[in-house]
Amino acid sequence: MxxxxxxxxxxxxxxxxxxxxxxxxxxxxxxxxxxxxxxxxxxxxxxxxxxxxxxxxxxxxxxxxxxxxxxxxxxxxxxxxxxxxxxxxxxxxxxxxxxxxxxxxxGRAVNKDLLSQEGKLYVAWLQLDFKQTTPNGNYKMDHFNQRYGFEMEKAVSALPIKELSNQLERSRLFASLQKGNRQAVHFLENGREHRFFIEVNPRFKAVIVFDENENRVFRGQQMKNEQASGLKENIQIKSDKIPEINIPKPGNRKGLSM
The missing domain is CATH 3.10.450 (Nuclear Transport Factor 2; Chain: A,)
Structure with a gap:
């Protein structure tokens, strides 16, 4: 051996x-x-x-x-x-x-360093398209590079996230989101903290917000009484334009070929 x-x-x-x-x-x-x-x-x-x-x-x-x-x-x-x-x-x-x-x-996206066919390095978000398959039965993998226009740090920074005020926690948050994680954060509103989860969706150039029970927050959804109306406005980040991700059921796609 x-x-x-x-x-x-x-x-x-x-x-x-x-x-x-x-x-x-x-x-x-x-x-x-x-x-x-x-x-x-x-x-x-x-x-x-x-x-x-x-x-x-x-x-x-x-x-x-x-x-x-x-x-x-x-x-x-x-x-x-x-x-x-x-x-x-x-x-x-x-x-x-x-x-x-x-x-x-x-259903989430990951940020990776990739190599083009010409041998040049570039950075892109990868995200599966569950509505399209390739000839070998795989799902189509979409690539969203810098020219696509999604600026993760700018989009996340628009939210009143406590962790953004600390450089180390800020870096950890961005790194976690780039790996495709749904990340727990704390929103600040009038001196009070509220726990949420966020993930990024480059396809729709958006940050998706979930409540403390990991239920997705929609535009116009009634939030808990103790949460201020200002916070409610802050989390409305294009959520009305993002459809639910429907994971395919058996029979809706070709079988995988090895």
Whole structure:
């Protein structure tokens, strides 16, 4: 077994978010000297379950194995169907991590450094389009670069968020949103704090606000009595133009091809 290759793969698994629990299975499969093999992984994000199949293939010109792609399937607790997508490990597609894959499958966007076909680096938001599929059965991955016009920091800064007043917390908030997370924040209004959750939607150039129970706040929705009307106005950020994300049900798309 090529020890250097094994160490490289274990580090790749770790930094892609699959941890260190697959090392033994990885070694067993490499020692079998098969041209290709798969490993299975399961985890939970909150109440949601993620199942992944990781694909490894040996080079036709050496004994090196490569971790080229993984298929993740999201099973949300409050829904009776699953959604799957193949994520490829290369600079053109952004080297998506497991947590980022979860966020994408859950309808959110992630901000990645990408490599164009001409070999130039650029930054873009990635977001799945659940209404369109590619020939291999994947969902279409939309790219929103700087020319698209979504300025995350400007959009978030328009909200009365307490964490924005501290440089460290501000940086952490922006970094979390760029990874596609739905982030807890505190809104300030007349000296009082109110807990909300926010996420960004580059497709609609918007920040989406959720209440403390993670129910989406709509324009004109009646808020709790103790929340001031000024705060109510502040959270109306294009929410009337953003449709609910409908995760496809079985039978509404082609099967995944490997």
């Amino acid at each position: 090529n020890e250097r290759n094994f160490n490289f793969l274990t580090n790749q698994l770790k930094y892609t978010g699959f941890g260190e629990g697959l090392q033994t299975d990885l070694k067993v499969q490499i020692l079998k000297d098969k041209p290709e093999f798969t490993l299975s992984h399961q985890t939970r994000f909150g109440r949601d379950q993620m199942q992944s199949e990781l694909y490894f293939k040996r080079s036709s010109q050496s004994d090196l194995y490569f971790f080229n792609r993984f298929t993740s399937t999201l099973n949300k607790q409050d829904q009776n169907h699953r959604i799957s997508h193949i994520f490829y490990n290369n600079k053109q597609t952004g080297n998506i991590t497991l947590k980022e894959a979860y966020n994408l499958l859950d």
